[in-house]
Amino acid sequence: EAGVAQSPRYKIIEKRQSVAFWCNPISGHATLYWYQQILGQGPKLLIQFQNNGVVDDSQLPKDRFSAERLKGVDSTLKIQPAKLEDSAVYLCASSPGTGDVGEQFFGPGTRLTVL
C-alpha cells in the first residue's frame, strides 16, 4: 500500500513570497490533516478535511494560509505571503475513518525555510 505522498520535500523562499504544498493521501482515506511542526515542538493542526469538507480550521491563519481538497482526494496548502515565522515542516496525514480514533499516517513532510 502506497503511503502519504507530499511534494516538494524542501522549499526555500523569501518573506512575502508565495508557496504551495501538495499532498496525496493513502487511497480510500476519508480524513486528511495538515500540520505545522516547528523545530522542537509537536505538530500543530492547521486544518482537517473529511472527504472534501472542512472539519476544523480553527488554527489556520486565514489571512495568509489557505487549503483545499478538491474531489476529496489530494490537497493543496498555500501560504501567501510568507513570513519568517512560517519556517517549519508541513506534515500531511490521513486516516481511514471519519471522526473516529483511527491511527494517522503521515507523509514525509515539506521543510519550508523563509529567508
Added chain:
Amino acid sequence: GQNIDQPTEMTATEGAIVQINCTYQTSGFNGLFWYQQHAGEAPTFLSYNVLDGLEEKGRFSSFLSRSKGYSYLLLKELQMKDSASYLCAALDSNYQLIWGAGTKLIIKP
C-alpha cells in the same frame, strides 16, 4: 485549556529500560497515542490506549490511567535506533488530537 506535558529530553544506555511519562488535560477523552519521530522524518504510530492498563507490543509497552490523566511509554532492551523523539497525543471529545512537544530520547552506547 487543553495541555499535554512530557519531559523535553531523556538519556538512557543501550540495552537498558526507559520510561517516558506524559500527563494530559483535555476536554473529554477518547484515547491516547504514542508516536515515534526520528530526526527529519515524519511521526510513525506506536500505540493507542483508551482503557486503563498496560498494552505490550514487543519491546514497547504503553500504560494509561484515565483517572490520573497519565500515560507512559516503556521501552525495553534499548537499541541505538531507538534514539528519536516520542510524541504523546490525546484525543479529545471532538476526536481532535492534542499533541505534546515530544521527548527527545538519546541512547548512549
